[in-house]
Amino acid sequence: MIVRERPDEFVMIEQHHHAEISGKLMCCLKEELLKGQARESVTFAVYQHDCGWKLADKQPIWNDSELAPYSFTNFPTPLKTLIYQHGIDEVAKEDAYAALLCSEHYTRFLLHDESEEAKAFVKKEKARQEQLIETLPRFDPALFGFHYGLLQLFDNLSLFICLNEPGKNENPFFRNGIPLAPALGPNGRLNVRWINESTVQVEDSPLEKACTVTVKQKTVRKENIIKEGLIKSCLEAPLEKFSITMTPHI
Secondary structure, eight states, X not given: OEEEXXXXXXXXXXXXXXXXXXXXXXXXXXXXXXXXXOHHHHHHHHHHTTGGGTTGGGSOOEETTTTEEOOTTTOOHHHHHHHHHHHHHHHXXXXXXXXXXXXXXXXXXXXXXXXXXXXHHHHHHHHHHHHHHHHSSSOOHHHHHHHHHHHHHHHHHHHHHHHSXXXXXXXXXXXXXXXXXXXXXXXXXXXXXXXXXXXXXXXXOOBSSOEEEEEEEEEEEHHHHHHHOHHHHHHHSOEEEEEEEEEEOO
């Protein structure tokens, strides 16, 4: 779950809804930027990279030490590894290369986590990655690095939208722009900024044209959580939808 806190409420965005935004942006990628012939697999990975969270996000968990719902940034590692594994399993049923990208994505998240659960997850996924590579007719490590950089890029572009209040670049993750993998270019960062509450401008945009996405979120009142509990309050909160346009710098 992606969680933004306001004085009297929490804004909550399901991880898979965030991934749908990533996928929609990926579909707007300039044709000449996608190296190799794996556009379908890379796009599938971007769309589905958080599919393991679908069930978990239906009933979010309360973090009693923070007095807030758990978000993807502080979700307990033992449960997180189960969600990650389930998501990769689901992607692997459809596309081995996409599953390899998702496995790499989650493995990097936990490389520096010293918990036994994280170490076991990384070890198991490294073995899975070797098995997946063996099933691929032609595997190019450099090309894979480029494709993984695209997954990171569109994950971060969507997170920029979801973690910030519309029109405000307040989240510390992206105050200095969107980090770029070395495979995507030497600059290291992509500059993004809000023009207004419904438009994000991207300098040196990788997008072919302006791309409009739909944000789906729930606003849950803190007083309702106190009275009814988090799960019931979240289930009863209406789903809000609004559009954000990501546009190249003019």
